[in-house]
Amino acid sequence: MKFSASEENYIKSIYSLQGKTEKVNTNSLAGYLNMRAASVTDMLKRLKTKKLLEYKKYYGFRLNDSGNKEALRIIRRHRLWEFFLVTRLGMEWDKVHIVAEELEHVSSNDLIKRLDNFLGKPKIDPHGDPIPDANGRMPVLKQVSLDNFSLKKNGIVSSVKSQTQQMMEMLNHYGISIGSHIKVLKAFDFDGSLQIKILKQPACIISEQAAQNIFVYDDQ
Amino acid sequence: MKFSASEENYIKSIYSLQGKTEKVNTNSLAGYLNMRAASVTDMLKRLKTKKLLEYKKYYGFRLNDSGNKEALRIIRRHRLWEFFLVTRLGMEWDKVHIVAEELEHVSSNDLIKRLDNFLGKPKIDPHGDPIPDANGRMPVLKQVSLDNFSLKKNGIVSSVKSQTQQMMEMLNHYGISIGSHIKVLKAFDFDGSLQIKILKQPACIISEQAAQNIFVYDDQ
DNA sequence: TTAAAATTTTAGATTTGTCTAAAATAATTT
């Protein structure tokens, strides 16, 4: 089934407001979406008709199984585009959200499959959030800052916290970027600096401070 | 000024229907867009209000300068996305149009600037059509099939006509793709085969038949 | 436990973008 951009925004928002068990209420969704409660009620009726929602008047609502599935498809598209915007177009991770909000509504399945492939099937987006796979499963990967990552383990860089010009310059110089295959060869206790190896790059040393800002997860 | 996807589709369609001087008429635009004449008239009024159109009731219409400028911005986005879909995601050139129709309405200027950069500022889209530059100028580049391209000249592959599996397999093998920097080193009169050089690839020989299906333009 | 406050829904309006059917205008034909 196809949904309008507006319907998709509601679905996504309900998904992020509902926890494991709680119901969402009209006002909080209205607040989240910057809309009036009346508009939300209207849309709830539509989503209920489309069988995405459990909704009892006056008592709140939450997505049912197909609603959750649809939400995950949208989130997948959003996060894959964010990954693209940061890693390929060099946008800053705190500025990609608005653009990804538009791109996520482009609905071709083939496009998303190919984009995923092109990006190397990333598991984590540039904010450090997991990217649901094609079946809607959220990968559970624990990310740690590089200074806490085991020696000699193969890791993948998932996100980089500090956005300073200086940090970016250094990462660029060492060829470190989101998605990079990385390994810590040696840790120097004296100053906490690390000798690291990035695939297809010569080994190099980075400071403890830098390492604390680079997040990685296990490759497999 | 920002325009809705619908308005953008009308603008683009008028642009492609209007020649250098002719006026466009309601029915032909309605036919082109698969809509009814009445709907077209409605939109013409809106576009006139927004000062994109010269329009005299019952006597046809055409884009004015700002209308043309806007059309070129939309076409630029469309063609850049087509280039991306073919060269980066490996979609076939005859299948990218529908997806690009959606992507073209994503309106961030920064996005398009970065996409252009990322793609290497391509001048020609995968159908062989020129991509307007950031100022709305259409590059005028004559494209010739490789068998008609001068020896030792630096060229860029703009499009590939035959879409057979076999052709694609061969192009892939030789590392030839849209955007490739190419040079014809030698032409063998005996069978029309060519020795060519692709940047960062060893020289190789391709048949006359292959050369006839590869289109190139001068690199500067 | 009932009155007040908060929340949610309904009713009705608005905008955008489309439609059909009828009216207006232009073009063509006899």
Added chain:
DNA sequence: AAATTATTTTAGACAAATCTAAAATTTTAA
């Protein structure tokens, strides 16, 4: 040049997605 045909516009309707204001319902508090 009048009649017929074709084209275009207008008038009025409809669906989607929003809004405001009022009514309905639930929650809170006196």
